[in-house]
Amino acid sequence: MLSQTTAAKKARTLAEALPYIKRFFDKTIVIKYGGNAMTDEHLKECFAQDVVLLKLVGMNPVVVHGGGPQINEMLDKLGKKGEFIQGMRVTDAETMDVVEMVLGGQVNKEIVNLINRHGGKAVGLTGQDGNFIHAQKLLMEDMNDPSKMIDIGQVGEITAIDPSIINFLDKGDFIPVVAPIGVGVDGETYNINADVVAGKLAEILGAEKLILLTNTPGVLDKSGELLTGLTPKQIDDLVADGTLSGGMLPKISSALDAARSGVKAVHIIDGRVEHALLLEVLTDEGVGTLIKAK
Ligand SMILES: Nc1ncnc2c1ncn2[C@@H]1O[C@H](COP(=O)(O)OP(=O)(O)O)[C@@H](O)[C@H]1O
């Protein structure tokens, strides 16, 4: 039997959720599930339960997933080394085949299956389905010399998103699970960073919240301390002095773009914390880093 104090604590936590359930009822919440946060079986189950719960209390969760480490694992098996420049994967034709297989197949179906096992109705999509993520080849600016462009192969930048398939799924009981693959005018496919897709999708859907689940407590300063809130000026400084690097670069710029484009709350949070998503959406507990528009 629960002691009275434990029971009272549980009841208080449940009661705390009520104003959040009201506030976010019928609102869209885009959740980026990073490949690095997807490693532990128990945490994956918690994630799926959280997504289903948000849907059942009337919100519209839209999941965008990554899978960087999972792609690396498959490349390793093929004797190929994954290479990243400024947080973006250099994607030749062979790597693109692996990206499509791992993101569009393995990882996407695993998440769909997890959510469905917990009572949700997840539908897996890539940007090709419903022709919804339009992309073109990205020519990336060199951070150290903006006059120089870097060619990283079949990596895409989003040119447009047609959200009708997502809106259709949201209106029903479905939970969209999106793999970050875009399609070009001639039907060619592009590898797009999942943070970029999540940010743009949140903007286009007019999402109330964008939550980026990753494998750090949030954005950390030079001495490894958590930064709970970040303004654009602070972000510029952290990029310039090298505190932000690798995968955090596309993450932070997508987060900032989304905040500036009207997504009301953008959070980078620790996906290694049990039920991090519920804590973020339904409690007063602030976890991670809030990205401010100004
Ligand atoms: N200042 C920073 N604070 C936190 N993480 C950082 C920072 N700079 C770089 N990183 C790196 O960014 C990583 C998160 O990005 P990424 O590897 O792309 O994860 P995900 O798969 O969740 O998108 C962290 O694991 C960390 O290694």
Ligand SMILES: CC(=O)N[C@@H](CCC(=O)OP(=O)(O)O)C(=O)O
């Ligand atoms: C262009 C580019 O970098 N694409 C990423 C797509 C997956 C991704 O973003 O996965 P995470 O969120 O787990 O990092 C890649 O190939 O790794």
